[in-house]
Amino acid sequence: MSLPLVVLLPFLGAVAAPLFAQGGRTAIAVASSVPALIALAALFPHWETLADGGVVLHSYEWLPAMGLSFSFRLDGLSLLFALLILIIGLLIILYARYYLKAYENVGKFYALLLCFKGSMLGIVLSSNLLLMMIFWELTSLTSFLLISFWTHKQDARRGARMALAVTGGGGLALLAGILIIGNIVGSFELDDVLAAGDQIKAHAMYPVALTLVLLGAFTKSAQFPFHFWLPHAMQAPTPVSAYLHSATMVKAGIFLMARLYPALAGTEQWFYMVSFTGMATLLIGAYVAMFKHDLKGLLAHSTVSHLGLITLLFGMGTQLAAVAAVFHVINHAIFKASLFMAAGIIDHETGTRDMRRINGLWRYMPHTATLAMVAASSMAGVPLLNGFLSKEMFFAESLELNLPGLIAWLPPIVATLAGIFAVAYSARFIHDVFFNGKPVDLPIYPPHEPPRYMKIPVEILVFACIMVGLFPAVAVGPLLFLAASATLGGEVPEYTLAIFHGFNLPLFMSFVAFFGGLLMYSQRQRFFDFHARFREIDEKAVFENIVLRIVDLANSVTARLENGSLQRYALLLLVSVIAVAAMPLLDLGIFVGENGLSPVDAPTAIAAAVLILCAFATAGLHRQRFYALVLLSVVGLVVALAFARFSAPDLAMTQLSVEVVTIVLLMLAIYYMHPWTPVETPLKRRVRDIAIAGVAGIGMTLVTLAMLTQPFSSISEFFLANSKPGGGGTNVVNVILVDFRGFDTLGEITVLAIAALGIYAMLKDTALTPPPSDGAGHAWARDAHPLMLSLIARPMLPLALMVSAFIFLRGHNLPGGGFIAGLITSIALILQYIASGMEWTEDRIRLRYHNVIGLGLLFATVAGLGSFAFGYPFLTSTFDYITWPVVGKFEVASALIFDLGVYLAVIGATLLSLVTVGRLSPHSAIRPKQEGA
Amino acid sequence: MSTFAEYAISALLLVGGAFTLIGAIGLARLPDFYTRLHGPTKATTVGVGAIVVSSVIYFSTLGRGIGVEEILITAFLFMTAPVSANFLAKAAMHLEVKTTENTRGQTWDQ
Amino acid sequence: MLDRLSFPQPWLSLTLFVTWQFLSDGISGGSVVLGLLLAWGIPQMTRGFWPDRPAVIRGWRAPAYALRVLWDIIVASVEVAKLILSPRKPRPMFICYPLELDHPLAISILVSTISLTPGTVGADVSDDNKLILIHSLDAENEQEIIDTIRARYEKPLLEMFR
């Protein structure tokens, strides 16, 4: 339980910390250090187990399907890192207490810091690679938020986004790599993976996996060419940069290499990828650090360089190198943390980090200076300090590489060269800051020592530098041993943590580095001049430009594709349809099925010819809009005739009534539109459209032809057989509509209702001014409701109502039904609107069409619900033949109530739509003449 | 079916067809809108009326009852034809549709 | 409340009832009941739509008038047919017909009649209901047509609506 606790605590702390923000910085700092303290306490008891070469495992099932488990693992390596994270974390908290200003959002700061710490602990303690992956990306996220803590600073935001992009992106690569490894091993549990090293290396996917994993590691620990994000991460408050650069974040990549060392290392690919990347990073980092005028900039690049060193060591693949690497991890963490804090103090007290302005601080803050100088010397690799030991080991290892021919000299030379630079920039850090004359107009003058407690963390770390430097075996020996053995997976080579190994080549290299460095610093001006020839590139700007470039590109691509043209979209849709249908239809070709063609009678042929002619005419003459409408109604009429001709009386009637309503609606519309359509699309486009239309038409023709001549049998036999006995009606179509497939009809009238409500809502507050005259310039006639029409219209209403009743009642047995009846009633009412006007009509029929619609839907639904009472499913119809005295025998069918619902819904929807559009008319307020007459 | 009925039906059919056709011919070949208006309002109406009546007789002789639908249709046609004609004429006058040169008298402006 | 039970337009109710009996094939108890229901309900619903009823309608004169019109229609159609088929050009004419009728219903009946009968179409009625514009397909002289219409149709209508 203790391991999950260690990881979980900081997150809990993150939730709790902000609550202490009110209590001031001290309160929150104390609160925030509690988790770390508990964590340390929790880890302590495990020391025994580890010392006996054991491993602590706490594992809980989570998502076996995914291979993801809540398993944590404590061994030497994870212990080492955990301790670094926790202890340095504690010092950072203390340091930040004094670094942050009272007015800053300390709650947010500590919360984020703790989240970050928790994520780091998660990485080093997870025993499940997927779990580790989760924490890995969490560090990217939390560091993103930490670096951009001062959100008002542009550089901070950019630096943060860059860090996120690089490390987060690398994380995705790592994810892929881990998934492949898990795929090979068949498990994501660390033990299985580490045990399956040979299997992994033998696998075909090994190179891919390795590359992806290394991408993750290199991006995280700022290896060339991904190093550029790290220096910009120092835009974060100094406590954060100190933490990120020394113990955490960048060390995550290193940790990953150490962690997976047994699984992945020891191959050609590993050697070349890792060591050469390391070498490049080592050199470049060291070189650039030399020329940074920004204090933190110098340190940041030195971090890059040291990370390169560690990577190179891992890359060498020898066991001793690995040991050296682990050792340098410790040392670098210690001196780099202290240096950053020192830099922070200087920044804090002088108000700048520009070394060209900061001079001679020795006089103002001797105490801080001493600490910084010791740490810097350790960074330079001066004997008797911890930095020296691991660097010495490194030099030694660089000679052990048995590379072919001259290349064998490359590592030692690079190592020495980097050493020289390291000494040089360390010297600069000491001399240029604390001596080198007087300060140049510092923002804060005179600078003085920081608050007492702000120095304590630095003092502790510097003390560690010296201790490790003088008594390595005592100070870190056991820990190093455990870590190394964990890294190497058991056997640890012979190594001695002595200060002096006698006069040998490594020692000589150290001397060269030391004095070369001093020489180089003394001659710095030459180098600066030389360096000044190359113009410095600002990675942030480059990154930002790349992002902007990408965004612009995306923008233009999007604009080109998503260009807001319906014609384009419709074209794409239609072409897609044609494209997918083309292949099957092409093998179909002109196919006439075994039923063959039946003879054509002249009237049908002529009617068809008329329809085709008018359809094409509608398309061809669509610019004269009224003309197009007339042609359209001819088409509609012939379609209705076709339905009648081919045995569908109900359809014929429906088509007729729907068509006329549509036409009326369209006429209501073109009143407000231009009477003709302008010529806009160029001829080429029109020709293309004609081609597409042609293809579509031909396709439909072919399908229809093939379809109609194929023999056929369908489920309809059932409907014909059961319509009368089961549905109580002889009009099978109607029985299907109200019974067999009543649910479709319910949906259909719902659509009608929604459409009407939507139309009403859409036009509620729309104002349209119609053109004062028609296309030919005739002003519209004044007389709205001519005498004869209004006279003839009125007697028609009762007749129409009776016809509706007739059509409605017979619908179940003969052509007709609620829908057609409804349309007839609607048409009759519409005629009243046309003849006598809206106002006049609505004075006489007080119907709120919304309610009619609602009533219709309600009737239909209730009719369906009725059957629940008898335990039958929704829409189960019942019918019976009842005999009443006078009336005699007659049929009552529940379906009739359903059909009544249809009837009402149709009336309500149709009229609501038309009336809503009618209301747009500016005349709609004018009272018709008839009122007076 | 009695031969008389047959004669009557056939006659009505032919007469109806003829009138319908003539009405259409009028619509097709008369010189201007106002003259074309006459064909449909009279000939076509009568023609279709005749056909519908023949249908009445036909089905009643088949013993399918007297078709009131047909009667409604006829009544409806006779009621509406003049109204449509009147209304279209008004529309035409409003649009100042040209009359043939030999037309006497004036249209009213609407 | 009582008027709700009455038959506001008896003639309409009668028409509806009779038509319904025809529509529902064969008179049965059911058809009678339903017919009565409709004959009562529909006028109730549509009562507002009827034009103000004429002072007096002498209904019994209507059939005679109808028959005459029917006959004239047939004659008219034959004449129009002849004219349409004959090669000679028609001699169209717009005629203003001064009205004696004043009841709107009567006027529209007259106009309908004119439209259905000898080569004439009732093209328009003046806003003050005093004039009808008639388009004659093939007219020799104006007065003749006016007189015919007056004698054959307007007089009987005047009789009916007084």
Place this chain on the structure above:
Amino acid sequence: MNHWLTAPVLIPLLGGILQAFMGYAPISLRRTLALATTFLMLVSAIVLLIMANDGSYRIYAFGNWQPPFGIVLVLDRLAALMLVMTAVLALFCHVFSIGGADEGNRQFHGLFLFQLMGLNIAFLTGDLFNLFVAFEVLLIASYGLLMHGGGTVRTVPGLHYVVLNLIGSAVFLISVGMIYSVTGTLNMADLAVKVPQISGEGLSIVKAGGMMLLVVFGLKAAILPLCFWLPRAYSKATAPVAALFAVMTKVGIYAILRVYLLIFGDDAGKLANLGMDWLFPIALATLAMGVIGALGSGTLKTLVAWQVIISVGTLLAPIALGSEAGLSAALFYLLSTTWTVGGLFLVSELVANQRGSAKDRIITAPKMQSRTFLSVLFLVGAVAAAGLPPLSGFFGKVLILQSAEAGTEMAWLWSVLLTGSFLTVIAYSRAGSIVFWRTVDGHLNKPDPLNGRVSVAAGALTALAIAMVVLAGPIMAYTDATAAQLHNADAYIEILQTPMVGEDS
């Protein structure tokens, strides 16, 4: 027969009817009733989920007519999952809308409920033509909702959306005609029986029909090249509507799953796995297009709208590969992405309301009100959407990645998906840092403070990304079972044998 199956249809229907009557009732009453309806719908959906979890098929034969003759509702795990997903999303959107978005149009709640009815029918129906009707119901309602909110910005996108879908409906009918003309049936189970028996020219006709159907569903799902209508339509819609529309594209995906696994599944003889070979590259292309769009978007809502397209691609890729694992992964991701995107639409709206004239445009503006709250919501949403740990999106994507068997498909899927995620991260971080962090001096004329309803709705919907992680175990178990059930078409076909009420079984 179990009447519960009709609840998700009848509850919103009756609620909608009520709304139609209550046009002039006080808004508080209408709101209460509407919200109650949505809540009841959620309850019924959960009940159905529990029922469906026993892995059996339940059918409901309307009018007590034996399938394939009558229309049936079929409840299985997938249907139940879609129902719950929709109901949850709907509830939060509805709550949000009551924060004020529903004002100015009395039809809003009616349309909203009818839309839900249409969605639920689509998820439950076992009849191809009834699926068409369901589509029409939810479409017509969506047209109305899309136009809700006044102003002129929605008109043109709305028009495009409507016209394209009308074309789609026409194509749908043609496909139904083609399929019926050969098989002579409309019931999906019956189709699954009949399709394998087709031979000769009938084959080409049904094949053409099936492919056209795929295009129709593709249009609904907004796959490339049929996705360009979506960004403007969604980004211009009122927030709760846009959020609800997060489920609309999923209807298309659902239809693809249902029809192409059942009717054109592995056992469909010559028509087995119809169109799936096309679907995979298209899915990846769609994903890529979505990412490009997201990178180029100028407003938060547009960004989220493109995210919809990204998720469509992400979903369809594993579905096209057709493995059971892939299907399960897709279903998990489906839940995650639908809710996340919905939440992000709501958050964007809140942001837009706080930034004065800058609205949700990704440009510098004066510091907004309640920035911390909103930025946290956005962060959570973005992390979930981009598929970063530790939120649900990450799990969905990992499952999808794991589901691909080694081979070229895997290479393609992985590279496109991961590169996509990478660029999405860039897009979100950029948008977020500009909108929330980069501020100019000057202050906004006091925007109306966030009211409780909208904050809760947006917060809760976004927080589902966390809840899903906590419940990842049971959810995955369910999706696995669902995938297994979907791959066993024979069991579905047996619904044809279900006895009707009054028959002795």
Place this chain on the structure above:
Amino acid sequence: MELVFALVIGALTSSGVYLILRARTFPVVVGLTLLSYGVNLFLFSSGRLATGQQPIIGTAASYADPLPQALVLTAIVIGFAMTAFVVVLSLRNLADNEDDHVDGKQPYKSPAPEEEEEVTGK
């Protein structure tokens, strides 16, 4: 007969498709209507063509397939609802953009990149 019918459907489809691809709302609406006529006829004919076999029990010796007829009836109604909606939507478009172009004649412009450039402070 079948060929004639097929040609009719083809004609309706192609004229519909052509009009749908126009730039103004009115032709698009007309096109959709034509297309829906064609589609309805097609769906109707998926039950094959029959003469004088109206599916009304007792009025014919054999009956045409009633199911497609019922489907088409539903389709017609839905089609009508949709047409009505799109007609009104085009009116709304006309009202909002003083133009009946399907794209509202409002060139969409995504915010220009310089608008997104970092602008610091004032």
Place this chain on the structure above:
Amino acid sequence: MILVALYITIAMVTLAALLNVYRVIKGPDAPDRVLALDTLYVNAIALIVLLGITLQTRMYLESALLIAVMGFVGTVAMAKYLKRGSVIE
């Protein structure tokens, strides 16, 4: 005999319909087209009735009745549009 008469009549009515369509397309003025359309509707009634007689069924008579009604309403609406612009006001 009826059959012969029937076929002749059908021929005549179909021809008439063709002439109407000719006028619809020829115009020249909008009223001409509407008039022709109206006449076409009336002819359609005749065709339906004739179809009914040919098939010896009354099932299509309601369609004929509806054509009469719809034709009239359509014509009226179009005429009103030509004259007044706003059909419903």
